[in-house]
Amino acid sequence: MVKITYSENRLVVQGQLLISELENLEKILKFIDKTVMSSLEINLAAVNRIDSAGVAFLDEILERGKAKGLSVQMVHAGPHIAATIAAFSSRNLPEADSTAPPSIFENIGGWLVEVGRNTKQLLYLISDSAWFAVTGLFHKKGVRKGEFIRQSIIIGMNSFPIVALISFLVGLILALQSAAQLRIFGAGIYVADLVAISMTREMGPLMTAIVFAGRSGSAIASEIATMVVTEETDALKSMALNPVRYVLVPKIYAITLTMPLLTVLSIILGILGALVIGMAYLDIGPLPFYNEVLTVLILKDLLTGLIKSVIFAWIIVLVGAYYGFRVRGGAQGVGSATTASVVASIFLVILADSLLGLLFYFGGGADM
Numbered sequence: 001m002v003k004i005t006y007s008e009n010r011l012v013v014q015g016q017l018l019i020s021e022l023e024n025l026e027k028i029l030k031f032i033d034k035t036v037m038s039s040l041e042i043n044l045a046a047v048n049r050i051d052s053a054g055v056a057f058l059d060e061i062l063e064r065g066k067a068k069g070l071s072v073q074m075v076h077a078g079p080h081i082a083a084t085i086a087a088f089s090s091r092n093l094p095e096a097d098s099t100a101p102p103s104i105f106e107n108i109g110g111w112l113v114e115v116g117r118n119t120k121q122l123l124y125l126i127s128d129s130a131w132f133a134v135t136g137l138f139h140k141k142g143v144r145k146g147e148f149i150r151q152s153i154i155i156g157m158n159s160f161p162i163v164a165l166i167s168f169l170v171g172l173i174l175a176l177q178s179a180a181q182l183r184i185f186g187a188g189i190y191v192a193d194l195v196a197i198s199m200t201r202e203m204g205p206l207m208t209a210i211v212f213a214g215r216s217g218s219a220i221a222s223e224i225a226t227m228v229v230t231e232e233t234d235a236l237k238s239m240a241l242n243p244v245r246y247v248l249v250p251k252i253y254a255i256t257l258t259m260p261l262l263t264v265l266s267i268i269l270g271i272l273g274a275l276v277i278g279m280a281y282l283d284i285g286p287l288p289f290y291n292e293v294l295t296v297l298i299l300k301d302l303l304t305g306l307i308k309s310v311i312f313a314w315i316i317v318l319v320g321a322y323y324g325f326r327v328r329g330g331a332q333g334v335g336s337a338t339t340a341s342v343v344a345s346i347f348l349v350i351l352a353d354s355l356l357g358l359l360f361y362f363g364g365g366a367d368m
C-alpha cells in the first residue's frame with residue numbers, strides 16, 4: 001500500500017510506489033495540477049519499494065510541475081530507492097544531438113569517399129578475376145571438375161530460347177517498320193541491308209546482353225549473395241579455396257564462350273525475321289535477300305558485334321559478382337543485390353555500347 005500525506009509545501013510518501021498503486025498515485029497528479037504553490041518538496045524517506053512504473057510516476061510529477069512553473073524537489077530517498085530512480089528515470093537519458101545537419105559539401109565529400117571505396121573494391125575484384133581466369137587456364141587446382149560445362153549449359157544453352165525469340169521478333173519489327181518507307185521508293189530490297197547491318201553491329205549483341213543481364217546476371221548475383229549470407233564463402237576460405245577462383249572463374253569462362261555464340265545466332269535469327277517480312281510484304285525471294293545480305297556485310301561488321309558481345313559478357317558477370325560479394329543482411333539483402341546488379345548491368349552495357357559504337361565509327365572510319 002502507499003500512503004500520501006500533505007502539508008503546506010511538503011508531500012510525504014509512505015509505503016510502496018508500485019504499478020499496482022497507480023490509482024492511488026493519480027491523486028498526487030491531481031494535486032499538482034490544482035496547486036497554486038511555487039515550490040513543493042516530496043519526501044521519499046518512508047518509501048520502501050519502488051519499480052519502474054513508480055519512477056515513471058515521479059518523472060511525471062517533475063514534468064507537470066515544470067510545466068506549471070512549480071519547483072519540485074525529491075528528498076531523503078534511501079540508497080536502494082535512489083539507485084532504482086537513477087536506473088529507470090528518463091531524466092538521466094542523454095539529450096538528443098542538436099548538431100546542425102551536414103552541409104552540401106559534407107554530403108558531396110561523403111559520396112565521393114563512398115564512390116572511391118566501391119571503386120577500389122571493384123578494381124580488386126576485376127584484378128582477382130583476371131588473374132585467376134588466366135592462371136586457371138594452366139592450373140586446374142581449386143576449381144570443381146566439370147563446372148565449366150555446367151555453367152555453359154546454365155548460362156548459355158538455357159538462355160537460347162528467349163534470345164532466339166526476341167532476336168527474331170526484333171528483326172521482324174525492324175524490317176516491318178522500314179519496309180513501308182522503302183517500298184514507296186522501290187527500294188524494298190534494302191531492307192536486307194538495314195536489318196543485316198543493325199543486327200550485326202548493334203541489335204544482336206545488345207539484345208543478347210540485355211537478356212543475359214536480366215537472366216544470367218541476376219542468377220550470378222543471387223547465387224553469390226546467398227553464399228555470402230549463409231557464410232559459404234567463409235567456409236571456402238577456411239578450406240584455402242579462393243571464392244573468386246572457385247565460384248566466379250567458371251562463370252567467366254562460360255559466359256565468355258557462350259555469349260558470342262548466342263550473339264551470332266541472334267544475328268542470324270534477326271535476319272531470318274527480316275526475311276519473313278521481305279517474302280510476305282515485299283515479294284523478295286530468299287536468294288535475292290541472301291545475296292544482298294552477303295553484299296552489304298563485311299568482316300568488320302561481324303568482328304564489331306563479337307567484340308561487343310565479349311565486353312558485355314565481362315561487364316555482366318563482374319557486376320553480378322560485385323553486388324553479390326558486397327551483400328549485407330539476409331534475404332532482403334540478397335534481393336536488393338540482385339535488383340541492383342540487373343539495373344547496373346543494363347546501364348553499363350548500354351553505356352559501353354555507346355562508347356564502343358563511337359570508337360568503331362570514328363576510329364575505324366565512317367564506312368564501318
